[in-house]
Amino acid sequence: MSSMLVLMFHGLEGAHSRATGYAADPHYTFPASRFGSLLDRLMSEGFSIGSARDLLSEKRTSPAVCLSFDDGDRSNFEEAFSLLQARGLTADFFINPGRVGSAGFMDWTQAKQMAEAGQSIQSHGQTHTYFTHLSPAALAEELRVSKAQIEQRLGTQVTLLAPPGGRAPKGLVPLARGLGYQAVLGSEPGVVTALSVSTPLPRVAVTAQHTEHQVLDWARGGNAALRGLRLRYQLLAGAKRLLGDQGYERLRASVLGAPA
Numbered sequence: 614m615s616s617m618l619v620l621m622f623h624g625l626e627g628a629h630s631r632a633t634g635y636a637a638d639p640h641y642t643f644p645a646s647r648f649g650s651l652l653d654r655l656m657s658e659g660f661s662i663g664s665a666r667d668l669l670s671e672k673r674t675s676p677a678v679c680l681s682f683d684d685g686d687r688s689n690f691e692e693a694f695s696l697l698q699a700r701g702l703t704a705d706f707f708i709n710p711g712r713v714g715s716a717g718f719m720d721w722t723q724a725k726q727m728a729e730a731g732q733s734i735q736s737h738g739q740t741h742t743y744f745t746h747l748s749p750a751a752l753a754e755e756l757r758v759s760k761a762q763i764e765q766r767l768g769t770q771v772t773l774l775a776p777p778g779g780r781a782p783k784g785l786v787p788l789a790r791g792l793g794y795q796a797v798l799g800s801e802p803g804v805v806t807a808l809s810v811s812t813p814l815p816r817v818a819v820t821a822q823h824t825e826h827q828v829l830d831w832a833r834g835g836n837a838a839l840r841g842l843r844l845r846y847q848l849l850a851g852a853k854r855l856l857g858d859q860g861y862e863r864l865r866a867s868v869l870g871a872p873a
């Protein structure tokens with residue numbers, strides 16, 4: 614397979630989400646207008662663009678850029694959906710059935726509308742509990758129940774899993790594949806070059822601070838352009854191992870001045 618950059622977004626802030634009183638997380642929210650112009654630039658440069666669901670199963674010769682959204686934020690429906698549909702593009706939306714319909718999140722009617730339009734709705738676990746905090750039995754249950762609920766509610770197949778917070782315990786990929794998922798997308802920065810059956814596929818988080826220009830650089834330059842981000846990720850992963858999840862979240866909150 615030719616190389617594939619998988620982008621990870623969370624919320625998008627724009628006129629529609631602001632009109633309904635959207636409270637944006639300042640770190641993770643990306644401006645909707647910048648998302649639209651980024652799509653236009655990527656399309657004009659000839660990248661194959663779309664959901665990992667669609668692009669992983671296609672035979673391609675050109676490099677691809679996949680679009681994914683974590684958490685099922687309601688701005689995914691209010692902002693991202695129309696920007697994608699207007700361009701004939703799909704994205705993967707990783708949702709937690711246990712949070713669908715609660716304040717700040719999409720509801721099932723919205724998710725269904727997106728699925729019927731061809732968007733890819735996938736599993737981010739059932740409750741957004743970090744998988745590293747679950748017993749093996751509880752982890753298997755999160756994977757099984759979230760997949761079953763999305764499939765039953767939307768009538769579409771769930772083939773992808775993104776672990777909350779990118780926390781992937783050892784053995785997650787074989788477990789997920791055994792339960793009917795085709796691939797697991799993590800959050801270690803990098804470019805996908807093969808469909809791994811043992812480790813999560815890399816993804817690159819796009820946050821408020823990132824410009825269109827930077828994302829284009831990653832798409833053109835691949836792992837070489839992502840070297841800085843990869844190094845930073847490895848340092849943070851080392852801190853997580855040393856401090857544990859809770860100690861790490863406290864450190865992160867004090868450094869970023871924002872809740873994790």
Ligand SMILES: [Zn+2]
Nearest residue numbers: 683684777778
């Ligand atoms: Zn999440």
